[in-house]
Amino acid sequence: MFNDLSFDLGVGELLWVEGENGSGKTSLLRILAGLAPAEAGEVSWRGAPARTLGEDFARELLFLGHANGLKDDLTVTENLRYAARLGGIPATAATIGAAVSAVGLAHRAHLAVRHLSQGQRRRAALARLWLDGARALWILDEPFAALDADSIERLAARIGAHLDQGGAAVLTSHQEVAVAARRIQHLRLAN
Amino acid sequence: MRDAFLAVFSRDVVQAWRRRADWFTTMFFFVVVVTLFPLGVGPESGMLKAIAxxxxxxxxxxxxxxxxxxxxxxxxxxxxLEQLLLVPQPLTVLVLGKVAAHWLLSGLPLALMAPVLGLQFGLGGEALGVLFLALLIGTPCLSLIGAIGAALTLGLRGGGVLIALLVLPLYIPVLIFGSGAIDAVAAGTGASAHLSLLAACCLVALAVSPWATAAALRIALE
Structure with missing residues (x-):
């Protein structure tokens, strides 16, 4: 799908992966997250192969894929509470409520996810960035898809704040969105 | 680690409770299939007791x-599931949480209902007790082995039939020792030997299944 690919992602930096449908953006992100093995080559994290780090790498990684990772029958709040418990981060009703408000779903917080629109589901999934955002590396697959202009702006600001606090992020997007970062690398995958 | 186990377990239970119709159909299937036999075979009590x-x-x-x-x-x-693989906890523990939830939702109700259904076959009090005990010990084994099959067939076409082909042969020891325990009561030899073997099967499944399931899940999601 792609070869001869190499990049470094430093503190406060953003890697913007571009390319047509089917060019391997999602595959690259899954390889970076450790969900799929690379046919050749290696992903390193803080100088060590990410593969060998296991849970230490997982603790610093926040991955949001194509699928939202939400349970349809649970409410937005419940979904976030379980995500926090699994991630081992302390989450109170207040912090979850704040995360839900940050994505503009406060009035939908106690609604089962299956009653939400596509864009609202995406926002519910993205609420994890506010709840669980202390992790150093964010890998986001099409985070801006299905969002309205207002939400895109808020998300871009959140990513900017994360980078400002010494984080790093990798994301794919078809849209041009202005994100404040020390350095933005663009990686264009050819088909 | 315990919190991650409980989180997976309770999420599955809460979610299943909101979709309880799905689980009730399974229980209803059990009731209907068992009830068909006395109706089909006829009321002769010796025969019913033997096949029960x-x-x-x-x-x-x-x-x-x-x-x-x-x-x-x-x-x-x-x-x-993708998020589960990225949780900074051993995947085996999370798998065990899911298996435990599956047992609570399918195995335990089966064990609780079986003695009532056993009455249709004219089983005596002791046999009904052993039936309950055998199912209580044996059903966790069914969930553990079943999880391997469910993980291996994940995302495959015709997964449902494949699960049957994979899992049913592995259920044979459970079937033999489980029904053997009830037969043993009828024969007057006592069920403890069969129940011990059944428990041994469960322990082997407990030792193998979480790792095999976790490995199968990682492969399925590659």
């Missing part, structure tokens, strides 16, 4: 198997 252990156990195996695709398939579809 086998019928109840085979129906329990099939009912447990029917609910298996639900263990991972929905999580796979909505992306929660």
């Amino acid at each position: 252990p086998g019928v109840l156990w085979v129906a329990a195996l099939l009912a447990a198997m029917l609910s298996l695709p639900r263990v991972f398939a929905a999580d796979h579809a909505d992306g929660t």
